[in-house]
Amino acid sequence: MPERDPKEQRDPKEVDLEKVRAAQAGDREAFDYLVERHKDIVYAVAYRFAKDPDLALDLSQNAFIRAYRGIKSFRGKSSFSTWLYRITMNTCIDYTRKRSRSVDSLAVPEEVAEYAGSEPIVASLPREPGADALSSELGEQIQKAIDLLPEYHKSVFVLYEVEGLSYKEIAEVVGCSIGTVMSRLHYARKKLRVMLAPYVEGGGSVSEGGAEDA
Secondary structure, eight states, X not given: OOOOOGGGGSOHHHHHHHHHHHHHTTOHHHHHHHHHHHHHHHHHHHHHHHOSHHHHHHHHHHHHHHHHHHGGGOOSSSOHHHHHHHHHHHHHHHHHHHTTTOSOTTOOOGGGHHHHTTSOTTTTOOSOTTHXXXXXXXXXXXXXXXXXXXXXXXXXXXXXXXXXXXXXXHHHHHTSOHHHHHHHHXXXXXXXXXXXXXXXXXXXXXXXXXXXXX
């Protein structure tokens, strides 16, 4: 039986750090590796916010462009994936805040056009993760309720319940204490129960009232 290549046994976080250092030194292929490795999870987060495949692709690409622009600021105090989560969440939240004021908020900055080129960075991303579940009536009601949550509750809920991050990782992503993460998650769950009650109990629609409570 052939021996495994030692590279295959390396911690992915160590490989990420190695690629980040190379990207910081100007190695474009190293950054392409990071895009390839993390594109699915970035897209999944963006899709949860956008609920539209094309918009999720735009948000994902914009998140990677921001990461490319800011790669030299990465100091390794958290994992690269946590740092990238933070950028992705901020990209989605920024879009949510700006969409009523500008339809051009996702324009690619001129200074990174040479990197982005004519092809989307994340062109090969899956189109609709979890589409089967979301197509069900229950899935639609749950998604509607999540969308009604305030951004600071929604982001914590999505990162914990959907993406499976730990309290510590979420705290690093959103920039708050672990206690605040736990509190926001508690209130997000509470609000979802209130909003979903009409549907669960009598087949009615999601109530927006719960989003305004607590």
